[in-house]
Amino acid sequence: MTKVTPLDTAVDPHSADTGVLLDVRDLEVEFRMRSGTVKAANRVSYQVDKGETLAIVGESGSGKTVSAQAIMGIIDSPPGFVTGGEILFRGKDLLKMEEKERRQIRGDRISMIFQDALTALNPVFTVGWQISEMFQKHRGMSKSEGYKRAIELMNLVKIPSAAERVNAYPHEFSGGMRQRVMIAMAIALDPDVLIADEPTTALDVTVQAQIMGLLADLQQQTGMGLILITHDLGVVAEVADKVSVMYAAEIVETADIRELYRHPYHPYTEGLMRSLVRPDHKGGRLSPIKGSPPDLLHIPSGCPFHPRCDYVQDVCRTDDPPLREILEGRTSACHFAEVFSND
Amino acid sequence: MTSYIIRRVGQFVLVFFAATFLIFSMVFAIPGDPIRALAGEKPMPDSLRQTLVQRYHLDEPYIVQYWYYVTGVLQGDLGESFNQRPVLDIIKERFPRTLRLAIYAFIIEMVIGVTAGVWAGIRKDKFLDSLVKVSTVAVISIPIFVLGFMAQLFIGVRLGWLPVTAGNPPSLYGYLLPAIVLAAVSLAYVARLTRSSVVENLRSDYVRTAKAKGLSRRRVIGVHTFRNSLIPVITFLAIDLGALMGGAIITETIFNVPGIGQALYQSVLGQEGAVVVGIVTLLVIIYAVANLVVDVMYAVLDPRIRYD
Numbered sequence: 001m002t003k004v005t006p007l008d009t010a011v012d013p014h015s016a017d018t019g020v021l022l023d024v025r026d027l028e029v030e031f032r033m034r035s036g037t038v039k040a041a042n043r044v045s046y047q048v049d050k051g052e053t054l055a056i057v058g059e060s061g062s063g064k065t066v067s068a069q070a071i072m073g074i075i076d077s078p079p080g081f082v083t084g085g086e087i088l089f090r091g092k093d094l095l096k097m098e099e100k101e102r103r104q105i106r107g108d109r110i111s112m113i114f115q116d117a118l119t120a121l122n123p124v125f126t127v128g129w130q131i132s133e134m135f136q137k138h139r140g141m142s143k144s145e146g147y148k149r150a151i152e153l154m155n156l157v158k159i160p161s162a163a164e165r166v167n168a169y170p171h172e173f174s175g176g177m178r179q180r181v182m183i184a185m186a187i188a189l190d191p192d193v194l195i196a197d198e199p200t201t202a203l204d205v206t207v208q209a210q211i212m213g214l215l216a217d218l219q220q221q222t223g224m225g226l227i228l229i230t231h232d233l234g235v236v237a238e239v240a241d242k243v244s245v246m247y248a249a250e251i252v253e254t255a256d257i258r259e260l261y262r263h264p265y266h267p268y269t270e271g272l273m274r275s276l277v278r279p280d281h282k283g284g285r286l287s288p289i290k291g292s293p294p295d296l297l298h299i300p301s302g303c304p305f306h307p308r309c310d311y312v313q314d315v316c317r318t319d320d321p322p323l324r325e326i327l328e329g330r331t332s333a334c335h336f337a338e339v340f341s342n343d
Numbered sequence: 344m345t346s347y348i349i350r351r352v353g354q355f356v357l358v359f360f361a362a363t364f365l366i367f368s369m370v371f372a373i374p375g376d377p378i379r380a381l382a383g384e385k386p387m388p389d390s391l392r393q394t395l396v397q398r399y400h401l402d403e404p405y406i407v408q409y410w411y412y413v414t415g416v417l418q419g420d421l422g423e424s425f426n427q428r429p430v431l432d433i434i435k436e437r438f439p440r441t442l443r444l445a446i447y448a449f450i451i452e453m454v455i456g457v458t459a460g461v462w463a464g465i466r467k468d469k470f471l472d473s474l475v476k477v478s479t480v481a482v483i484s485i486p487i488f489v490l491g492f493m494a495q496l497f498i499g500v501r502l503g504w505l506p507v508t509a510g511n512p513p514s515l516y517g518y519l520l521p522a523i524v525l526a527a528v529s530l531a532y533v534a535r536l537t538r539s540s541v542v543e544n545l546r547s548d549y550v551r552t553a554k555a556k557g558l559s560r561r562r563v564i565g566v567h568t569f570r571n572s573l574i575p576v577i578t579f580l581a582i583d584l585g586a587l588m589g590g591a592i593i594t595e596t597i598f599n600v601p602g603i604g605q606a607l608y609q610s611v612l613g614q615e616g617a618v619v620v621g622i623v624t625l626l627v628i629i630y631a632v633a634n635l636v637v638d639v640m641y642a643v644l645d646p647r648i649r650y651d
Binding site: 076120121134171 | 567
């Protein structure tokens with residue numbers, strides 16, 4: 001018999017419970033390329049607690065994925081570098097850890113699901129092999145024990161006839177089933193934090209709902225903190241507790257989900273909500289935000305949103321508004337957050 | 344899979360007939376009289392000439408000659424050379440030497456090529472990578488006969504490290520220099536192919552996933568990147584093994600290796616139709632088998648490919 005550490009009593013080397021589970025503070029990430037240096041995350045801060053779901057919303061290229069990759073420590077370097085800030089996990093800064101210590105957290109305590117499971121899973125290994133690898137490498141289990149656990153996990157994420165499909169390859173699954181495999185692999189070691197990077201973007205609508213439902217169920221069962229990265233405010237409304245809105249590598253607004261929908265404190269958030277397809281607006285025209293998100297190489301002066309903003313004033317063109325607390329638990333990076341919200 | 348292999352063997356039969364017919368036609372079309380070439384400068388009595396022409400069916404139309412030849416091959420008779428030596432004997436004597444040369448070259452090519460490629464790939468744009476890129480371009484640009492003579496001159500004559508020719512029968516040591524020269528160009532291709540394949544795979548989503556799983560760098564590269572990167576390389580290597588055996592003509596001639604390539608070269612000069620066709624047929628078979636092996640191996644390496 002090989003030594004087996006059961007899932008539920010997995011030893012956690014960082015069990016000192018101090019404050020929030022994951023605390024990202026003023027994170028800065030740069031990409032240094034030939035065409036120039038791009039700031040892909042600029043003073044990004046957010047917190048996730050046990051059992052909580054934080055949604056990070058923004059258009060593509062707004063830096064939402066980069067901050068998640070910084071937490072995982074999987075930014076391609078070069079060209080990407082974390083140049084500032086702290087990522088506190090249970091009070092310890094991940095950025096100051098030795099690579100070996102960090103690797104024990106990666107995939108084990110903090111894990112990640114990617115957008116397109118077809119390319120994110122290795123095409124030449126069976127799904128059982130890939131799930132089992134987590135148990136073999138992090139828990140020192142034998143191969144057969146790992147496969148047994150893989151089947152259990154595949155049942156947990158509701159893949160039909162898991163025992164037979166454990167030896168199938170990723171391409172033999174449908175898109176939704178593949179994403180379930182990805183989820184099974186990410187939750188294999190019962191992580192404290194799960195980062196889901198646009199987990200449903202590559203799927204069709206009915207399957208999207210199933211996958212989001214599955215993630216919500218799993219979160220309730222395990223009490224893990226969930227960071228949901230998405231551009232879809234509709235998805236956010238159903239599952240998130242808190243929302244951070246990102247624009248041009250910065251967080252522009254953070255709020256409790258109900259508060260946000262009741263009352264956005266940033267014109268960008270308001271624009272995102274107006275551009276949502278809603279049944280009560282049937283027949284009406286959608287009102288998308290005018291213009292397009294800025295190229296991170298050429299971020300506009302002052303408030304990066306000012307060229308697209310309906311409420312733009314002179315000060316917006318010159319001064320970049322800092323993220324400040326408007327009400328308790330609510331922050332906004334707009335000079336006129338209070339005024340704007342009174343309209 | 345079985346039905347796929349059966350189908351491929353069927354194609355193989357077709358390739359065999361088409362290839363032998365083409366080669367036979369081309370040899371037939373070579374201008375000049377083979378009987379005269381046999382006699383050289385000496386005069387030949389008409390009676391002897393008649394006998395020879397009849398024995399080799401040289402007076403028949405070439406379609407008939409081809410028919411005689413193919414029926415012979417199918418019975419294991421590859422015909423005989425003009426000095427009445429069975430072609431099969433020539434092949435039996437010479438082929439093992441070519442095979443050894445090809446295998447040595449193949450090992451050099453595989454070990455050094457893949458190692459250099461992986462090394463350069465994981466250190467993209469660093470010094471070692473540039474070194475591999477520059478040196479492989481240099482080797483690919485130089486024709487093999489220039490490479491061969493240069494190796495003979497510098498390594499063989501000036502430095503005296505290795506024998507200049509293989510010797511007869513060749514020693515293991517004697518094979519080394521021709522094997523290196525024979526391997527050189529393919530080695531450069533293997534290194535480049537491996538490098539670009541590794542670079543591409545290191546950027547892939549599933550390698551990012553492997554990192555996110557908290558695996559060691561060694562495992563991310565050695566297991567998750569390596570296997571995928573090798574798919575195109577192994578394909579190239581398998582086809583190249585066939586090419587090494589057939590492509591040794593220049594190398595064998597330069598280094599005087601008494602193998603099949605040299606025999607082919609000599610019999611083309613001597614208009615020994617039967618020998619040329621016999622040897623080329625063998626090479627075609629080797630090539631076709633190598634291709635079949637590659638196609639089957641694809642499915643083993645890459646589960647996304649299935650033949651039904």
